[in-house]
Amino acid sequence: MIHSTAIIDPAARIADDVTIGPYAVIGPDVVIGEGTEVGPHTVIKGPTVIGKRNRIFQFASVGEECQDLKYKGEPTRLIIGDDNTIREFTTLQRGTIQDAEETRIGNHCLFMAYSHVAHDCIVGDHVILANSAQVAGHCVIDDHAILGGNTGVHQFCQIGTHAFVGAGSTVLKDIPAFVTMQGYPATPHGINVEGLKRRGYSRDAIKALRQAYKTVYRESKTVTEAMAELHPMVAEHPELQVFIDSVERSRRGIAR
Structure with a gap:
């Protein structure tokens, strides 16, 4: 279940049935739950807790320190729930002590290739980030929200449940629940009826x-x-x- 070329710190806690591909790197203070699959060349650093039945594809970076100049190496966290899909080159980063000290991902989310969730974000359940969607620090994305490809979300923004943001949009302000947004900057286009x-x-x-x-x-x-x-x-x-x-x-x- 664990490839011979994977590098796993002895302090990592990994469930017995976890699959880890070639050349993956798992650091200390990492917890990986039952049924999770870690792809080749994936890097997971801690403190990070990953729940059950997640699929992490090749070259993803999970739990790396954040890209915030205020960050000085404090032991902040990334918490990931169950049944998420994290595709190629996705980056999910830990929190900062200036906020709640953790980034939190819910359950049943899909992070398509090259998507990014920055420090101190809270992502709910059943959220979809399409290819290259980028979420800056301290954002909240509620359940069932969808961000189209190449969407950029400004720091501290909140996106409500069932909201839909069209591809290529730039989100500079908060988006209420159920609303569809599109454009630069993103402007409202009605309720997400479909x-x-x-x-x-x-x-x-x-x-x-x-x-x-x-x-x-x-x-x-x-x-x-x-x-x-x-x-x-x-x-x-x-x-x-x-x-x-x-x-x-x-x-x-x-x-x-």
Whole structure:
């Protein structure tokens, strides 16, 4: 299960059924869970904890120190959940002591080739980063969000659940849940209707979310005015609370 050319530090803790390919390098303070596959020439440094049944393809760099000049070698962490796919040349980096001291990846995510998640990011479940999508430090990407190829996300941005960012976009402000964005800078293009249909949202729920989008983006209201109008609708359409929360938590302001 472990190729003879792999270099594994004795302090690494690796489950018995983990597969490790030729010339992979596994450092100390690395924990790898059951059923995980580590491809050839992959480098994993710690402190890093990798859950179960992850697939890490060749030449990925996982748990390397971050590209932040403030970082001075502190023992920060990378935490990865279960059932993720990490493709070729992906880079997932540890956190900094200026934040929560860790970068965290959820479950069932797909990181396509050359994608990058920087220090102190929090990535939810079922997130997709297409080829060469780049996420700067301190970002939050919620469940089921999708970033198209060559998308760039500015540091400290938040991207809500079920949001969709088109290929080649530059995200400079926060993106609310369920919203589709595209462009440089990324601007809104409606609700992610197709994605919501595929994930089982009802026709009434989608209709309510489209109306909420119009209230925020098409009726010349301030964000405060729009939220005041939407809050009473939550009792009838609970999914609106997720949209409202993603707007109200914004630190950089939402892209409009």
